[in-house]
Amino acid sequence: MSVETNGRFILVTGGAGFIGSHLVEELLNRGDRVRVLDNFSTGKAENLEGLGHGRWKAGVDFEVLRGDIRDQDTLDRAVAGVDAILHQAALGSVPRSVEDPITTQRVNADGTLHVFQAARQRGVRRVVYASSSAVYGDSDELPKKEGREGAPLSPYALTKRVNEEYGRLFHQLYGLETIGLRYFNVYGPRQDAGSEYAAVIPRFVTALLSGNAPVIYGSGLQSRDFTYVRDVAHANLHALDAAPEAFGASYNVGMGGRWTLLELLGALQDLLEIRIEPRHEPPRVGDVMHSSADPTLARVKLGFAGGYSLFDGLKESIEWYRRNLG
Numbered sequence: 551m552s553v554e555t556n557g558r559f560i561l562v563t564g565g566a567g568f569i570g571s572h573l574v575e576e577l578l579n580r581g582d583r584v585r586v587l588d589n590f591s592t593g594k595a596e597n598l599e600g601l602g603h604g605r606w607k608a609g610v611d612f613e614v615l616r617g618d619i620r621d622q623d624t625l626d627r628a629v630a631g632v633d634a635i636l637h638q639a640a641l642g643s644v645p646r647s648v649e650d651p652i653t654t655q656r657v658n659a660d661g662t663l664h665v666f667q668a669a670r671q672r673g674v675r676r677v678v679y680a681s682s683s684a685v686y687g688d689s690d691e692l693p694k695k696e697g698r699e700g701a702p703l704s705p706y707a708l709t710k711r712v713n714e715e716y717g718r719l720f721h722q723l724y725g726l727e728t729i730g731l732r733y734f735n736v737y738g739p740r741q742d743a744g745s746e747y748a749a750v751i752p753r754f755v756t757a758l759l760s761g762n763a764p765v766i767y768g769s770g771l772q773s774r775d776f777t778y779v780r781d782v783a784h785a786n787l788h789a790l791d792a793a794p795e796a797f798g799a800s801y802n803v804g805m806g807g808r809w810t811l812l813e814l815l816g817a818l819q820d821l822l823e824i825r826i827e828p829r830h831e832p833p834r835v836g837d838v839m840h841s842s843a844d845p846t847l848a849r850v851k852l853g854f855a856g857g858y859s860l861f862d863g864l865k866e867s868i869e870w871y872r873r874n875l876g
């Protein structure tokens with residue numbers, strides 16, 4: 551899919567993170583100027599190395615500003631002169647937010663409000679921001695459709711809902727061109743495998759590669775719509791080009807499929823040719839049972855449709871983990 555974004559100056563908050571670093575790479579490949587703002591709390595300098603097959607160097611081909619989205623001076627410097635913001639900075643993970651709701655609120659909700667306000671005050675027209683499928687909360691309708699949200703099941707989900715409401719309001723009150731993207735279980739190269747809050751695909755892959763039993767919380771019959779990170783990057787590029795009728799709202803970024811964790815594990819075992827029985831532990835609070843996107847609205851309003859099958863995405867991810875796991 552081709553998207554015209556050449557020659558703009560884009561700020562990527564959280565650009566040293568998993569998804570942010572893919573955005574940086576795609577933007578540079580398309581000829582945009584890029585500035586990263588990141589406090590490196592979960593992001594890593596190595597995520598910004600070797601981008602574009604070694605073509606793009608941090609500090610040379612794009613700027614990297616180390617700082618916090620909650621700090622006004624830092625934000626003022628970060629937004630100066632940019633045409634648009636791709637706002638990714640946040641503390642991810644439902645369990646982390648259940649343990650520490652205050653920091654989650656400060657970074658995810660207050661931080662996003664600061665980003666919207668800085669954009670408004672400094673004349674940045676468009677902010678595309680990372681929301682989450684978690685906003686569907688306790689709604690058991692499938693597939694998940696925009697406008698059919700349930701009650702949030704975790705502080706993380708609540709902060710993403712709050713962001714969406716501010717996104718709507720900042721468009722209504724100040725004309726800021728806000729677009730929220732509800733990512734559904736993103737995976738791919740550079741996704742952190744080492745943290746206690748690591749997502750399921752890096753956890754399964756590292757367990758299998760190191761000869762350990764993968765841990766499944768609950769029965770393994772819970773299901774997810776796994777979305778490859780390059781598709782997520784393309785959704786962001788489409789949102790940068792979206793027409794005014796898309797502003798002030800949020801859109802699903804998912805494939806419209808659904809795999810149980812047991813099916814996912816089976817696919818990884820086949821691809822890796824390693825078979826180790828999983829170990830089951832009690833379900834985690836705050837987790838939803840099933841999740842799958844209705845991708846229609848994103849296709850209609852943003853012109854976005856995912857292109858990667860789970861099989862292709864897992865293959866690319868596994869190659870990366872094989873090369874990069876010590």
Ligand SMILES: NC(=O)c1ccc[n+]([C@@H]2O[C@H](COP(=O)([O-])OP(=O)(O)OC[C@H]3O[C@@H](n4cnc5c(N)ncnc54)[C@H](O)[C@@H]3O)[C@@H](O)[C@H]2O)c1
Binds near residue numbers: 566569570590618641
């Ligand atoms: N990975 C997923 O499956 C998924 C799903 C739904 C939504 N999201 C959202 O996508 C975005 C990116 O997630 P990710 O998976 O790349 O996570 P990540 O942890 O790899 O990236 C987040 C980045 O934000 C930076 N950051 C955190 N707090 C900051 C602060 N106060 N100031 C400046 N920078 C800060 C971190 O250092 C990191 O580089 C987040 O908003 C997340 O909530 C991710």
